[in-house]
Every structure is written in C-alpha cells, then in structure tokens.
Amino acid sequence: MPRIAARGDSESLPADRGIRSHDYLPVSRETKVGVVLTTEAILRELEPTAEALLERHLASSKEWFPHEFVPYSRGRDHVPGETWSADDADLDGHQIDDAVRSALLVNLLTEDNLPYYFRSVERMFGRDGAWGTWVRRWTAEEGRHAMAIYGYLMTTRAIDPIELERGRMAQVSGGITPDPDNTHEGFAYLALQELATRISHRSTGKHLDPVGFELMKRVAADENLHQLFYRDLAEAAIQADPSGMMIAIEKQVANFSMPGVGIPNFAEHAGRIARAGIYDLAVHHDQILVPVVIRQWDVEHLEGLDAEAEQARERLMKRLAKSERVAKRMTDRRQTADATLVDA
Numbered sequence: 343m344p345r346i347a348a349r350g351d352s353e354s355l356p357a358d359r360g361i362r363s364h365d366y367l368p369v370s371r372e373t374k375v376g377v378v379l380t381t382e383a384i385l386r387e388l389e390p391t392a393e394a395l396l397e398r399h400l401a402s403s404k405e406w407f408p409h410e411f412v413p414y415s416r417g418r419d420h421v422p423g424e425t426w427s428a429d430d431a432d433l434d435g436h437q438i439d440d441a442v443r444s445a446l447l448v449n450l451l452t453e454d455n456l457p458y459y460f461r462s463v464e465r466m467f468g469r470d471g472a473w474g475t476w477v478r479r480w481t482a483e484e485g486r487h488a489m490a491i492y493g494y495l496m497t498t499r500a501i502d503p504i505e506l507e508r509g510r511m512a513q514v515s516g517g518i519t520p521d522p523d524n525t526h527e528g529f530a531y532l533a534l535q536e537l538a539t540r541i542s543h544r545s546t547g548k549h550l551d552p553v554g555f556e557l558m559k560r561v562a563a564d565e566n567l568h569q570l571f572y573r574d575l576a577e578a579a580i581q582a583d584p585s586g587m588m589i590a591i592e593k594q595v596a597n598f599s600m601p602g603v604g605i606p607n608f609a610e611h612a613g614r615i616a617r618a619g620i621y622d623l624a625v626h627h628d629q630i631l632v633p634v635v636i637r638q639w640d641v642e643h644l645e646g647l648d649a650e651a652e653q654a655r656e657r658l659m660k661r662l663a664k665s666e667r668v669a670k671r672m673t674d675r676r677q678t679a680d681a682t683l684v685d686a
C-alpha cells in the first residue's frame with residue numbers, strides 16, 4: 343500500500359519533482375473520486391505495472407545492430423576544402439528534397455539530445471526497481487538510433503555534415519528538452535512523444551532508398567515499443583488517478599510540440615516537414631490524438647473526475663474537436679492539390 347500524502351504533508355515529498363499544489367490532496371483509494379496521487383504515491387502504486395510492462399517490452403524487443411544498416415560501400419573520405427552539395431548524395435538513384443533533408447536533420451538531432459531526455463526521465467522515475475531498470479534499458483535502445491542514422495547520413499551524404507554537426511553542438515550545448523511539470527504529465531507526454539517519433543522516422547524513411555527505408559523502419563519499431571510502454575503506463579495511471587491524469591493529459595495535449603527546441607532554424611525545418619506531410623497537424627490528430635487520447639485513454643468517458651478535472655476534460659474535448667476540424671481541412675486541401683496534380 344503506498345504511503346499517502348495528506349494536504350500540507352510537503353516535507354515527505356521529493357523536493358525536485360515539480361509537484362503542484364493539487365498533488366497534495368488527500369487520497370481516497372475506495373472511491374477514486376477526487377483522487378490525486380502524489381508523484382511518490384503514483385510511482386509506488388504503478389511499480390508492479392512498470393515491472394510487467396518492462397517484462398513485456400524485453401520479451402517483444404529484438405536485438406539489432408546499427409552497423410548492419412549503414413551502406414559503408416557508398417562512403418568515401420572527406421577531401422579537405424570540399425564543401426557539401428545536395429548533388430553529392432548517393433541514395434541509390436532516389437532524389438530527396440529539402441523537406442526530407444530537414445526531417446533527417448531534425449530526427450537525428452532529436453536522438454542526439456538523448457542525454458537530456460535521460461536526465462528528465464530519470465528525474466521523474468528515479469533509479470530504483472523496475473523504474474530504474476526501464477530508464478536504463480530505454481536509454482541503451484535510444485542510443486543506437488543516433489549511431490545508425492548518423493552512419494547512414496555520412497555514407498550516403500544525404501545531408502550537409504557541417505550543418506548537422508553545428509546543429510548538434512548548438513542543440514546539445516543548449517541542453518533544452520520539453521520538461522513535463524510532474525510525473526503525471528510525464529506519462530502523458532512520453533506516450534505522445536514516442537508515437538510522434540515513430541511516425542516521423544517511418545514517414546521520413548518512405549522518401550529514402552531501400553537501405554534508408556529499412557533503417558528508419560527499424561528505428562521506428564523501437565519507438566513503437568517505447569510508445570506502447572508509456573501508453574499503457576499512462577492508462578494504468580488513469581485507473582489509479584483519473585483526475586490527476588485528466589489534468590495532465592489536457593495540459594500535454596494543449597502544449598504538445600515535436601521535440602526540436604534548440605535546433606537552429608527549427609521553425610523553418612518544421613514548416614518544411616509539415617508542408618511535405620511528413621509530420622503536420624493532420625498527422626498529429628489522426629495518428630496520435632485519435633488512437634491514443636480518444637480511443638485508448640477514452641478521455642470522453644472517464645468516470646470519477648473531480649471538478650478541476652471535469653473542467654480540464656471540457657477544455658480537452660473542445661481542443662480535440664477543433665483539432666479534428668483543422669486536420670480535416672488540411673487533408674481535404676492536400677487531396678485537392680493531389681487531384682490537381684494528377685489532372686494536370
């Protein structure tokens with residue numbers, strides 16, 4: 343049975359977890375109405391779930407090796423004084439445009455920022471027990487994504503290596519990641535973010551040569567297992583603390599953006615990626631909000647919410663309806679544009 347913190351019981355709470363005032367509300371395990379678990383309590387309550395999800399993850403994840411996805415025979419030495427040009431790319435006859443190059447750059451730089459994601463997640467979950475084991479395993483898996491994508495980009499010369507390295511230095515020196523305010527928000531954010539990453543890698547891969555396609559598919563398969571872990575963890579958190587999670591989900595859906603803060607010219611890259619349909623608001627709505635927030639977490643029908651959480655649900659449902667309208671408009675516009683191209 344987790345130790346339950348009562349209102350004002352602040353001394354016993356971890357000081358560095360960004361806990362808000364409503365995290366101190368008393369807990370009623372019987373009714374679940376108005377229940378808001380502290381960070382410490384929800385981590386204890388969900389540890390058996392984390393353990394089960396970790397076991398499921400280990401049973402379903404497959405060992406793979408970054409070097410097997412790098413086309414080394416296409417690589418060549420750097421020539422001093424040589425500057426990169428888009429014509430240098432050797433993508434087995436495939437042509438890629440600026441949008442795909444932006445997607446490759448942003449996807450890799452996001453993976454390169456792993457030290458700070460590790461920091462955030464370890465702070466949230468701690469080092470002990472199943473939580474700590476998960477954080478370390480997840481970190482080890484994430485580490486090979488950057489290795490493999492970097493090898494592919496250097497051998498194929500698909501993007502400018504100088505821009506990439508300067509971007510990496512700027513991004514990692516900045517040390518900025520979206521930092522959820524508390525563990526409840528962390529559960530929601532990580533589920534959405536892992537799925538967004540899976541979609542982004544997979545969609546980018548579709549524009550590449552067969553080697554690039556296989557690489558991005560392989561990376562996306564890891565991201566998929568990560569999102570399943572967090573999605574189901576968040577679902578268990580919803581069962582344990584529906585009000586706290588509703589408030590957290592509403593906030594994370596309202597503030598969600600693709601990771602990339604700190605990447606030089608991020609807005610420009612994100613604009614290109616969206617215009618190419620690799621990741622835009624329609625993709626975000628149809629492939630993230632609908633399957634996870636609306637179907638899996640079923641936010642519309644959650645029961646046992648307190649007044650604050652009911653208000654959060656009202657805002658969330660309005661936001662989801664608006665996002666559906668925007669997504670539909672974008673999809674219609676794209677279909678019209680595609681039809682015009684076919685007719686022309």
Ligand SMILES: [Fe+2]
Nearest residue numbers: 453484487565
């Ligand atoms: Fe990754």
Ligand SMILES: [Fe+2]
Nearest residue numbers: 536564565568
């Ligand atoms: Fe991941």
